[in-house]
Amino acid sequence: MIYQNTWAFAQAHDERDELNQFRGEFLIPKHHGEDAIYLCGNSLGLQPRSAKQYIQQQLNAWEDNAVEGWFMGNDPWLSYHKQLIPTLADILGAKHAEVTIMNSLTVNVHLLMVSFYKPSNKRYKILMEAGAFPSDQYAVESQVKFHGFEQADAVIEVKPRDGEVTLRTEDILQQIKDNADELALVMFSGINYYTGQFFDLEAIAKAAHEAGAYAGFDLAHAAGNVPVKLHDWNADFACWCSYKYMNSGPGGISGAFVHEKHFNDTTLDRFAGWWGYRHDKRFLMAPGFQPEVGAEGWNVSTAPVLLLTLHKASLDIFERAGGLKKLRAKSEQLTAYFEFLINGINQKVGDDVYRIITPGNAAERGCQLSVVCKNNARAIFNYLADNGVIGDWREPDVIRLSAVPLYNTFADVYKASECLFKALTAVK
Structure with a gap:
């Protein structure tokens, strides 16, 4: 698949995604009244709406x-x-x-x-x-x-x-x-x-x-x-x-x-x-x-x-949702798109400011991308959190970000990448 670093591309993929309907079956944390970008399913998955009923x-x-x-x-x-x-x-x-x-x-x-x-x-x-x-x-x-x-x-x-x-x-x-x-x-x-x-x-x-x-x-x-x-x-x-x-x-x-x-x-x-x-x-x-x-x-x-x-x-x-086979197919696309966007930040600035240490081969990874921040790692993580992007911090300089196919979208990872890019100039 040829990816594009555009909002229109992300939206179009979400519109075609048959699994996108399942996002509504989970309770997503709010940030200033809007859905947060929750990329921490590797640590704790979101609550199903049906949980209280069950x-x-x-x-x-x-x-x-x-x-x-x-x-x-x-x-x-x-x-x-x-x-x-x-x-x-x-x-x-x-x-x-x-x-x-x-x-x-x-x-x-x-x-x-x-x-x-x-x-x-x-x-x-x-x-x-x-x-x-x-x-x-x-x-x-x-x-x-x-x-x-x-x-x-x-x-x-x-x-x-x-x-x-x-x-x-x-x-x-x-x-x-x-x-x-x-x-x-x-x-x-x-x-x-x-x-x-x-x-x-x-x-x-x-x-x-x-x-x-x-x-x-x-x-x-x-x-x-x-x-x-x-x-x-x-x-x-x-x-x-x-x-x-x-x-x-x-x-x-x-x-x-x-x-x-x-x-x-x-x-x-x-x-x-x-x-x-x-x-x-x-x-x-x-x-x-x-x-x-x-x-x-x-x-x-x-x-x-x-x-x-x-x-x-x-x-x-x-x-x-059709089981793990369908979820895995979306996961591979979603994670690859996120990887493309993060690598695009490095290309924009001409430096490996974000180095993904998770294997690039889809067969050797799941949803998670572990990202090493070259500079101001903890400040960047805090900036993401302050702007509604919920990931996971690991010492000394790794941010773990996981786009889960049951509830994450292409729009989520696009917005997260935009926040990662803005963080480079927002924090010192």
């Missing part, structure tokens, strides 16, 4: 039925989560039985590592990307220490080459190969939170298995953003949060994937709870844990219905 329905069910709400009414709570699984499984590229909805992200990281980090004196190391989100770093550190190992020895971090910002797939695979005899687990993000790089998870999983290790993925910035095929890629496990691209509310409920090849593996340890007990005998309250077959066998605690309700409000919009 929550009210469950509050009414609680009011009307009290404890019987678990078994009666239009949406009995005991099976409420099953309504969400088909859409979620489609987003994650998984079979229905491989997906469950539970807890929060880092809790799920720990619970899944109980099963899939099984170190021995020889094979005990975990390989991950350097600069992973701190929660993953802390979780991995605490897990290796729990098993009696030192982080400096047991954790291998793959770093970019000197002078580069993102990782090369061949370097990741080589590190796996070089440490094959000692690796117990390869634990990678789907998308790196800082650079926005989308990793080749299929290749990473294959290399991990060839090395004799498990492969697990944190999809916090990938779920609902980029297409993933967890089952086909043969990932052992994965987890994600729902409050970024899946718009399920601050601290919204997480999810987990376990590949079906592990369903009957009795050698896997797990921390058990009543909610993961086999469904046909759960209410017999018998001693001795017997897990439900499938990912639900990793459940621990009672499902939080109100959090599930917020999740459902957003997933229903995904379903009406």
Whole structure:
């Protein structure tokens, strides 16, 4: 596509966009009475307009039925989560039985590592990307220490080459190969939170298995953003949060994937709870844990219905929008247009005042563009916020901007680029 740096071009694309109607299904923050330009879905997605209605329905069910709400009414709570699984499984590229909805992200990281980090004196190391989100770093550190190992020895971090910002797939695979005899687990993000790089998870999983290790993925910035095929890629496990691209509310409920090849593996340890007990005998309250077959066998605690309700409000919009395939097609165009506009600023001023460190290849990124500001970075970020452009700041000089296809428009990114250009002379 040949892009143009004009308001007319942006408007014309929005008029032709069949997904543009879904913008109206979200509540957009206001700035001086007008819609703000919200480009922070990588951190917290917008609230669906339907969220209040969905929550009210469950509050009414609680009011009307009290404890019987678990078994009666239009949406009995005991099976409420099953309504969400088909859409979620489609987003994650998984079979229905491989997906469950539970807890929060880092809790799920720990619970899944109980099963899939099984170190021995020889094979005990975990390989991950350097600069992973701190929660993953802390979780991995605490897990290796729990098993009696030192982080400096047991954790291998793959770093970019000197002078580069993102990782090369061949370097990741080589590190796996070089440490094959000692690796117990390869634990990678789907998308790196800082650079926005989308990793080749299929290749990473294959290399991990060839090395004799498990492969697990944190999809916090990938779920609902980029297409993933967890089952086909043969990932052992994965987890994600729902409050970024899946718009399920601050601290919204997480999810987990376990590949079906592990369903009957009795050698896997797990921390058990009543909610993961086999469904046909759960209410017999018998001693001795017997897990439900499938990912639900990793459940621990009672499902939080109100959090599930917020999740459902957003997933229903995904379903009406035609799923991730349609959203991804728009996302690639929208992000490429934003990239074109930002690079156009550099051309105007004859200097790389805004350097995008997110990969230029659409297959290696999602919605997010991470922009390094050459000068006055924090002041520029503040200028954007003061003018109704909501992005995300990362030290020391990066502004993360994400145009989400469900509610962002070509007009949004055009206006944001205009603001970025004006900021160069407005701040010192």
